[in-house]
Amino acid sequence: MRNIVIIGATSSIAEHCARLWTKQGDVTLTLVGRDAQRTERVAADLLIRSNYAEIRVVITDFLSPSSIKATADQIAQKGVIDIILIAHGSLPDQHDCEQDLNKAHSALEVNAISPVLFAEAFADHLAKANHGTLAMIGSVAGDRGRKSNYIYGAAKGLVTRYAQGLQHRFHNSGVRIILIKPGPTDTPMTSQIKAAGARLAPVDQVASDIVKGIESGKPVIYTPAIWQLIMSIIRHLPATIFNRLNI
Amino acid sequence: MISVESWGRIGIYPHNIMHLTAPDQALSIVKNNHPGIAYGMGKSYGDACLNPGQLLWNTRGLDHFIHFDADNGRLTCEAGVLLRDIQQLFLPRGWCLPVTPGTQLITVGGAIANDVHGKNHHGFGSFCDQVLRIQLARTDGSIIECSRHSSPDMFAATAGGVGLTGVIITAELQLRHSPNLWLETETIPYYGLEEFFYLSDSSETEWEHTVSWIDCLSGTAAKGLFMRGRPARDYDKATQPRRSRNIPITPPLSLVNRLSLKPFNLTYYQLQKLRPVQRHEYYEDFLYPLDHLTNWNRLYGPKGFYQYQSVVPRDSGMATTQAMLDAIASSGEGSFLAVLKTFGQRQSIGMLGFPRPGVTLALDFPNNGDATKKLFERLDSIVRDAGGRIYLAKDARMSREMFEAGYPLLNEFTRYRDPGISSALSRRLMGS
Numbered sequence: 159m160r161n162i163v164i165i166g167a168t169s170s171i172a173e174h175c176a177r178l179w180t181k182q183g184d185v186t187l188t189l190v191g192r193d194a195q196r197t198e199r200v201a202a203d204l205l206i207r208s209n210y211a212e213i214r215v216v217i218t219d220f221l222s223p224s225s226i227k228a229t230a231d232q233i234a235q236k237g238v239i240d241i242i243l244i245a246h247g248s249l250p251d252q253h254d255c256e257q258d259l260n261k262a263h264s265a266l267e268v269n270a271i272s273p274v275l276f277a278e279a280f281a282d283h284l285a286k287a288n289h290g291t292l293a294m295i296g297s298v299a300g301d302r303g304r305k306s307n308y309i310y311g312a313a314k315g316l317v318t319r320y321a322q323g324l325q326h327r328f329h330n331s332g333v334r335i336i337l338i339k340p341g342p343t344d345t346p347m348t349s350q351i352k353a354a355g356a357r358l359a360p361v362d363q364v365a366s367d368i369v370k371g372i373e374s375g376k377p378v379i380y381t382p383a384i385w386q387l388i389m390s391i392i393r394h395l396p397a398t399i400f401n402r403l404n405i
Numbered sequence: 406m407i408s409v410e411s412w413g414r415i416g417i418y419p420h421n422i423m424h425l426t427a428p429d430q431a432l433s434i435v436k437n438n439h440p441g442i443a444y445g446m447g448k449s450y451g452d453a454c455l456n457p458g459q460l461l462w463n464t465r466g467l468d469h470f471i472h473f474d475a476d477n478g479r480l481t482c483e484a485g486v487l488l489r490d491i492q493q494l495f496l497p498r499g500w501c502l503p504v505t506p507g508t509q510l511i512t513v514g515g516a517i518a519n520d521v522h523g524k525n526h527h528g529f530g531s532f533c534d535q536v537l538r539i540q541l542a543r544t545d546g547s548i549i550e551c552s553r554h555s556s557p558d559m560f561a562a563t564a565g566g567v568g569l570t571g572v573i574i575t576a577e578l579q580l581r582h583s584p585n586l587w588l589e590t591e592t593i594p595y596y597g598l599e600e601f602f603y604l605s606d607s608s609e610t611e612w613e614h615t616v617s618w619i620d621c622l623s624g625t626a627a628k629g630l631f632m633r634g635r636p637a638r639d640y641d642k643a644t645q646p647r648r649s650r651n652i653p654i655t656p657p658l659s660l661v662n663r664l665s666l667k668p669f670n671l672t673y674y675q676l677q678k679l680r681p682v683q684r685h686e687y688y689e690d691f692l693y694p695l696d697h698l699t700n701w702n703r704l705y706g707p708k709g710f711y712q713y714q715s716v717v718p719r720d721s722g723m724a725t726t727q728a729m730l731d732a733i734a735s736s737g738e739g740s741f742l743a744v745l746k747t748f749g750q751r752q753s754i755g756m757l758g759f760p761r762p763g764v765t766l767a768l769d770f771p772n773n774g775d776a777t778k779k780l781f782e783r784l785d786s787i788v789r790d791a792g793g794r795i796y797l798a799k800d801a802r803m804s805r806e807m808f809e810a811g812y813p814l815l816n817e818f819t820r821y822r823d824p825g826i827s828s829a830l831s832r833r834l835m836g837s
């Protein structure tokens with residue numbers, strides 16, 4: 159029986175990954191969220207979809223280093239972990255962040271510091287077991303800073319560098335570190351930009367790419383795959399051209 | 406604003422969309438943002454789910470199962486769950502929805518709001534017959550729980566109430582034991598309505614599902630194919646998941662037109678006749694034959710198409726149906742998909758519910774403007790004279806008079822409307 163831990167289990171992307179995992183066979187799922195009612199809603203749904211797999215709900219404070227540490231220790235104690243998916247995040251309004259440092263601050267905390275601390279809290283447990291896959295959801299937005307969302311992009315960029323570091327640390331071990339970079343995806347996080355007419359990838363497709371990617375062990379997963387090409391072009395555009403683009 | 410269409414694609418209009426993603430969030434959105442109308446999968450053909458220039462509450466994010474009792478088959482879920490997801494999850498565990506329409510790609514909320522019917526109406530009634538409880542969010546911020554026992558009038562108004570009594574947030578459904586994923590089916594050619602009614606009536610006790618396809622262009626002794634199915638006994642086979650195919654673009658002209666229809670109807674008829682009369686079919690192939698052809702509605706071109714679905718009482722059903730077929734044949738408008746089916750002895754529980762004892766005819770027509778409208782008016786008068794009604798899930802054009810004639814409980818229904826909810830259909834047919 160696989161033991162899977164999801165941090166930010168109410169994220170729509172994570173939830174769709176969990177739905178796929180429950181379809182694949184016997185799993186134990188530990189769902190970590192910040193709000194009991196929202197997390198229980200996801201747990202009840204997965205329980206029915208999985209035909210009554212073992213599902214645990216853990217509620218914690220995502221912004222407190224000591225709570226994060228205690229949560230990781232408590233979960234690791236329950237048994238060897240096969241997969242950890244760190245999924246939480248939020249898309250701030252760039253303009254708001256420019257106007258209000260508190261908003262910039264919380265965007266950086268939720269999208270950069272919190273996921274990194276979770277990963278760091280689990281890293282030692284993975285090292286001890288010399289087993290398991292840790293996957294973090296970054297974003298294509300972390301590949302190059304853009305005026306339309308650079309606070310969020312910077313946070314995701316931090317996750318990118320952090321994941322590289324962990325990959326280095328666990329090179330040649332039984333532990334695998336995977337960074338997932340979704341393009342714009344149809345989830346509650348993007349409902350504003352969807353209402354404005356943006357084209358978004360279906361969340362079940364993105365989740366399926368993630369589940370397959372974690373299986374294959376590829377260190378970096380772009381989903382939908384076309385974003386690898388798009389971001390490669392964007393990363394390589396010379397600043398003189400890039401800075402003139404309205405993106 | 407985003408362009409939204411319904412299945413008939415008669416008009417594509419800009420809308421404001423708000424996404425309902427969780428029950429508590431839905432309550433506050435509905436309370437703080439109205440007037441609007443719920444939008445599920447937009448599989449209604451007409452304007453029941455549209456609100457041009459105004460607000461739609463998209464319910465697809467309400468897609469969670471809440472509770473399932475494996476002892477008695479009672480399922481509670483959110484209203485944006487697809488019937489397909491219920492079927493695919495529960496069929497292998499021995500349970501299924503008693504009633505599903507000809508597509509499973511619709512939401513539970515949409516199925517309730519049109520009290521949809523399937524091919525087994527004679528045995529199982531319509532969708533709301535399996536609904537035990539509904540939780541509604543109203544725009545005044547209240548939540549109403551209704552069932553046959555508590556607030557039964559609100560329940561009857563909401564069943565088939567085309568979204569106008571509130572936004573359905575959750576529902577409790579009674580599933581039934583599913584005997585087999587495979588059906589034993591028979592296809593029987595018939596000539597003329599007398600044979601059709603004979604086949605229908607004589608199949609009702611032994612066959613769970615009955616439906617027929619009829620060639621409206623074939624004259625007085627109309628040619629048709631009668632199809633019936635029932636859960637197979639002692640048959641099981643592994644299945645490959647079906648690959649779905651997509652119609653990727655809208656052709657500039659309707660591919661369904663006068664030139665293509667007659668040969669199409671003939672060919673379809675001949676092809677079907679060549680297939681073995683008795684077969685085993687996987688439930689998805691028999692019950693939802695078009696679901697693997699994504700966006701088939703695009704075949705009707707940029708002007709879209711109408712579906713005209715009526716039900717008329719049984720006693721005069723043969724003469725009425727014949728009169729309708731004659732009117733179609735003489736108009737030259739044709740119809741690619743013409744479905745003829747009898748309903749059993751059950752009236753919809755809904756005040757505006759469509760199913761009632763009688764015979765229902767459903768016809769697809771490419772939108773040829775005035776010519777199509779004229780034919781519809783001719784059909785309307787036949788249906789009205791027979792004491793029948795037109796299905797709101799399909800309608801985009803009937804007159805207020807025609808609506809009022811077909812739905813005698815309208816006045817009672819109006820009392821249960823949510824004043825903060827309005828759709829293109831409600832303004833067209835009810836004035837607000």
Ligand SMILES: Cc1cc2nc3c(=O)[nH]c(=O)nc-3n(C[C@H](O)[C@H](O)[C@H](O)COP(=O)(O)OP(=O)(O)OC[C@H]3O[C@@H](n4cnc5c(N)ncnc54)[C@H](O)[C@@H]3O)c2cc1C
Binds near residue numbers: 447448454484511522
């Ligand atoms: C190929 C095809 C075959 C079909 N076959 C049949 C058939 O055999 N029998 C049959 O009866 N119908 C049939 N239909 C029609 C279809 O079943 C109905 O139109 C159904 O209501 C569509 O559900 P939806 O989720 O797409 O809802 P929509 O079309 O988006 O909405 C339909 C109505 O439901 C309301 N609504 C949706 N969600 C909610 C909610 N949460 N709360 C309150 N109101 C809500 C909307 O406001 C609207 O009035 C068919 C349609 C297609 C495309």
Ligand SMILES: NC(=O)c1ccc[n+]([C@@H]2O[C@H](COP(=O)([O-])OP(=O)(O)OC[C@H]3O[C@@H](n4cnc5c(N)ncnc54)[C@H](OP(=O)(O)O)[C@@H]3O)[C@@H](O)[C@H]2O)c1
Binds near residue numbers: 168170340
């Ligand atoms: N959707 C996209 O287009 C897209 C693109 C690239 C990357 N991503 C990334 O994908 C991940 C999943 O996002 P999603 O699209 O699935 O979005 P989502 O459905 O909106 O989920 C967001 C998740 O983040 C949690 N969260 C938000 N703010 C939080 C806070 N302050 N503290 C703790 N948790 C918080 C939410 O918890 P609650 O339920 O408790 O609010 C929820 O679990 C995120 O890391 C996101 O940055 C998304």
